[in-house]
Amino acid sequence: MSTFQGLEIAKTGLFVSQKALDVTGHNIANANTPGYTRQVVDMASIAPPTTFGMYDQWGKAIGEGVKIQDIRQIRDQFLDNQFRRENKFLGEWETKAQVLAAVEDIFNEPSDSGINTVLNDFFNSLQELSKNPESLTVRAEVRERAIALADTFNTVYQHLYDKLNELNSTIQSRIAEINSYAERISKLNNEIYRFELTGQTANDLRDQRNLLVDQLSKLVNITTYEDSNRNFRIDIAGQALVDGSTAFTMSLNNTGAVVWDLTGAPVNPSSGILKGLLDMRDGDGTNGIKGVPYYINEWNKLAYSIAQAINEVHKAGYGLDGSTGIPLFTDFTTPYDSTVQYAKLIKVSSDILAADGLEKIAAASSTATLPGDNTNALKLIALRDQGNAVLNGATFDDFARSLISNLGVDAQQANLMQKNQEVMVKQIDLNRQSVSGVSLDEEMTNMLKYQKSYAASARVITAMDELLDTLINRMGIVGR
Secondary structure, three states, X not given: OOHHHHHHHHHHHHHHHHHHHHHHHHHHHXXXXXXXXXXXXXXXXXXXXXXXXXXXHHOOOOXXXXXXXXXXXXXXXXXXXXXXXHHHHHHHHHHHHHHHHHHHHHHOOOOOOOHHHHHHHHHHHHHHHHHOOOOHHHHHHHHHHHHHHHHHHHHHHHHHHHHHHHHHHHXXXXXXXXXXXXXXXXXXXXXXXXXHOOOOOOHHHHHHHHHHHHHHHHHOOOEEEEOOOOXXXXXXXXXXXXXXXXXXOEEEOOOOOEEEOOOOOEOOOOOOHHHHHHHHHHOEOHHHOEOHHHHHHHHHHHHHHHHHHHHHHHHHOEOOOOOEOOOOEOOOOOOOOOOOOHHHHOOEOHHHHOOOHHHHOOOEXXXXXXXXXXXXXXXHHHHHHOOOOOOOOOOHHHHHHHHHHHHHHHHHHHHHHHHHHHHHHHHHHHHHHHHHOOOHHHHHHHHHHHHHHHHHHHHHHHHHHHHHHHHHHHOOOOOO
């Protein structure tokens, strides 16, 4: 091997050590960058030439230094897939927990303005009416409690309906967010493809893409894979959201369904924030999915049952003025219809709200026994303990308590699932960070190692320079 070859070997050590220091510095600089994956330099020795040269007689052939095979990321694809699989369930339960908590706030139970309290106050006023049926003051109390009961149904219904509209708007926003992620990922795919045509690996661009995929995985169930040509694809239930540099978008159609813009086919997400929002917007109890429509339907049932039962008895009674056939609430004369928003429509009847309306409250069962007859008032009170067919045989109180109790159970279950998923996702992410994250202690050790290697290679070059100086400038000058 020539003396000049020694310089070449030392030079490769110098350059590789420099690159390793650069990579170490890059890791340290991005220690707090979200989504960054630590990089390492893969080194390999340069094999000796396979041909024999004139210097082989002086010893065995040796290698020609060191080279960089690759600068690769330390990333575990299995942990990535596991994180994204659990992250979608976290997004779904997180969304359901938030919506159900909002529904609990709307019902506001237990409280002084909740349905149980208002219903109790209404029947207590009827109890007072039965004690003093001729009193206009007591009758005024009955009317006010009836107004409060109707207002409670109206207010809760309106808040639930507003929540439904809010969910629809949120779904549109989330769809736009998914489309945005798809577009950004497709552009990164194109940049990565073009960069890697040079034979290098676009590590930092891949980190950006992986971070976007992680964030996307919370919104909707996705599967990802990369083929042998490094074409990266993201699917939702077998349909491509991103295929290489092409992004496919989705939107809400006229019926409120999520569809692919290209084909019009339904998207049908199975998990993620989008699935949670759709369940809360559309869940009417079918297949055990109880969203806002379910609670609206149950609320309508209670409003109808109370109005229908109270009116039936009230219309059969007589007021102080001898009037009869007058409903206390809006008169729902038709059988229960699940498409009618009874909780929105229920009001105290205009006859009772009129100036002489107090006299029309029917506490008596006959005009002959006026004004002290309380028998119809007692019949109204008795309704409280009677089962109602529309409520599947439950009383008003039992149905109201059951509704609030079921809501509490659903909310508690959603919170529990959310917390379980948070723990699981956090643990998986910690496992990912233990593999992919930057350890400053480890990088400082590497920095010292590569610094020493660089200095040693530089020292070899200095030694080789001294050898060459002796060979060129000092040999053959003896005796001059």
